[in-house]
Amino acid sequence: MDRYEKYEHDVLIIGTGGAGLRAAIEASAAGVSVGVVCRSLLGKAHTVMAEGGVAASLANVDERDGWKVHFTDTMRGGQYLNNWRMAELHARESPDRVRELEAWGALFDRTKDGRILQRNFGGHKYPRLAHVGDRTGLEMIRTLQDHGIHQGLSIYQECTITALIKNEDRVIGAFAYDREKGKFKVFQAKSVVLSTGGMGRIYKITSNSWDCTGSGISLAYHAGAELIDMEFVQFHPTGMVWPPSVRGLLITEGVRGEGGVLRNSENSRFMFNDIPDLYRNQTSDNEDEGWRYTQGDREAKRPPELLTRDHVARCIVREVKEGRGSPHGGVFLDIAWIKDKIPNAAAHIKRKLPSMYHQFKELANIDITREPMEVGPTTHYIMGGIRVDADTQMTSINGLFAAGECAAGLHGANRLGGNSLSDLLVFGKRAGEYAAGFARENEMVQVQEHQVEELAAEALAPFEKGPENPFQIQGDLQVMMQDLVGIIRSESGLSKALEGIGKLWERAKNAGSGGNRSYNPGWHTALELKHMLTVAEAIARAAKERQESRGGHYREDYTGKSEAFGQVNITVRKQENGTMNVEQIPIKPIRDDLMQTIQEMK
Known part of the structure; x- marks a missing residue:
């Protein structure tokens, strides 16, 4: 096969938004070698589009606020399908993460007496969002980036991961290509953290940037990880409609x-x-x-x-x-x-x-x-994603961690505004901490040459294919998802969408790209179709399974909430034959003291 560049790190972070940078900072602080991969340029992550603020019960504007109120608001907003342990950790730890960000140089708006100012936001009982005008995400990225570059991180810009590499039941690295020249890269690591963001680009109308294709969710799925709550997609009420x-x-x-x-x-x-x-x-x-x-x-x-x-x-x-x-x-x-x-x-x-x-x-x-x-x-956010352990952020695969929008559990059926940025800080830190711990406790496993050869052949396949245009397939998928798997859904529409996705999978097998590997967006899009179609299918199948309306999932043929579906999450996993398995799993009973907290807040 072609020559490739090989890199070795204790912890590999895929994605440089708020979660990825916070994970990288924490892992590096633990004394391990950290590599950070971003498909765009450092500082261009989609986190900058989170404008309103970061939710944390600092109680600077209203002294009645506290972690218990924040926890209850989050659970109620998520229609009680949330992972309650994640909601607890998030509510308890968000204030410290915001103060930490302030200590690192974030310039928050201030109250008259000099404390961090907080504003009202949808679903939050009290003014809770610490903000920097309407550029909070940008300030977060700036602060984390400025702090992180002094931690000894190795950063690989304009580099796209196409697959995770495993040894038996453990992730040991990733295969990638350089977006500029098309050269292949192999990253070998003791642990991997996915922080790749959302999937809005599988819809026609979205607030998401070009790189939000659900790639991290798909990478985990094809490596064998379990997905959860994929039916819950958030459509932000206010996007521009003109021009x-x-x-x-x-x-x-x-x-x-x-x-x-x-x-x-x-x-x-x-x-x-x-x-x-x-x-x-x-x-x-x-x-x-x-x-x-x-x-x-x-x-x-x-x-x-x-x-x-x-x-x-x-x-x-x-x-x-x-x-x-x-x-x-x-x-x-x-x-x-x-x-x-x-x-x-x-x-x-x-x-x-x-x-x-x-x-x-x-x-x-x-x-x-x-x-x-x-x-x-x-289309703004997906509450679903990769299923993770609440405390460690490890997925169902050894050595693979996830944080941020590509991970799931915190938000349940609907995310409250502002919880996304504190989610990145709280669970980005935890993912970095536990990924570093896993790296210290486990030996490096060598990536085999045959694994690299297989992945390289798969990446080069579009140059041998045709005549389908990958951009046309992408466009057809976006229109279909917008029309059939959007804000309002139905059994017939979801069935039609799944049939259409099946046809797009067949067309994608013949999606070709001309030219060579340098500066070739057609090739990039052809490779991205696998991720977009995987995530689209998972959303449609989970939405069809949940026969009720709850949070971000609305069925016009099942307009009410179902008591039975209120007791389960829906998971998606890849079966050995390559098909997608959808399953209902019972929600674990909430801990007694947390249930008491919810009752007290009511």
Whole structure:
């Protein structure tokens, strides 16, 4: 076969978003050799698109907040399908991780007395999101990157992993290619951490960047790891809908957190028409008052625009379907109305939401300090992913760990805004810590030459194939997933999607790329189809299995919640014959003290 470059590290981190960088920092601090692989350039991770803030119960704005309240909010938001141990660890450890980030140089917005400022966000009982304007993810990446580069990390940029390499039941490395020249690389490692992010690019309308194809989830699946909760995809309520070139681009929930309201074409705040019974107590019809939690929230007045994301997204879809949408198929998000409430409102908006002001001014010629934005749901996040141990983040495969969006369990059926960034910090740290521990306790296992030859042949196969265009297959998949496995699903639609995915698998076998291995996006896309189709099939099969509506999963043929399905998670695993096995597994009973905490918070 062609020559390849070989690298050896105790711990290999795949992905350089918040979870990957935090894992790399922790593993390096443990004194082991760490290699970090990113398919783009360092600092370009999708984490920068997380704008609103990082959720942590610092209680700087409201002293009633605490880890127990955060834990309960997370469990309720996830419809109690969450891994409760992960939710506990996340709620307990998030404040320390945020203070740690601050100590490393993160420049958070401040209260008048100098503490980290926190804002309201959907599903959170109290103001809980520490933020840096609307650029929190960017500040997190900047801080972790600046801290991490001094830890002795070996970083491999513009490098894509195509497969994990195993020895019996243990991962021992990974096979990759250089995106610029197409040269092959083999990484040998004692342990591997996957932190590759999400899969939004399998849908037509998405807030995700080009590299969010679900590759890490697919890599783990094909290596034999178990996936969980794949049916739960979050459609963020507010993406741009105009102009078409930026359709789906994220509009941070921070706009609503700072007072933005949703209106339909009749100028009505339609969210007041659909407040779940859970929140109905003490609700006021006065738009200025908003609604209150039933848990006796004495002072905090909460607009219905800050209900959970799945609920808001479905309400927007309803308005559009019933003919009350905006001219371009969305609804209106208005932050300009606060000019009647706040002195110098325009300056306030620009200070609090600088990225949003710039984004709409430059891309849509709209001044959000003067006029409303047109918004609509966009594929944003997957709650499902690789099943991991709550404490260690190890997958069902020895030596393979996962953290961040590609891992699953914390969020259950629906993720609360802001929990993603604290998820990256809490479980990125844990993954790095335990991956380093595994590396210290186990010997290096050599990658065999025949393994490299097989993977190289598979990677080069598109140059021998044809005539299918990989870009066309990708486009057809995106349209089909948007139409049939999107916000609203049905038995017939999911069956049709699975049939279509099967046909796309056949077409992908003949997906070819011309030219050579240098600067060849057609080749890259042909290799990526395996990951995209794998994740798409897992989502569709899990969605078909769950015959109810819950969180981010809505079935128009099963509109209510099922008590039976409320007791199980759905797992997906690759069988020996290569087919996908879907199984329901019982949720472990929640620990008594945590159940008591939930009851107390109610």
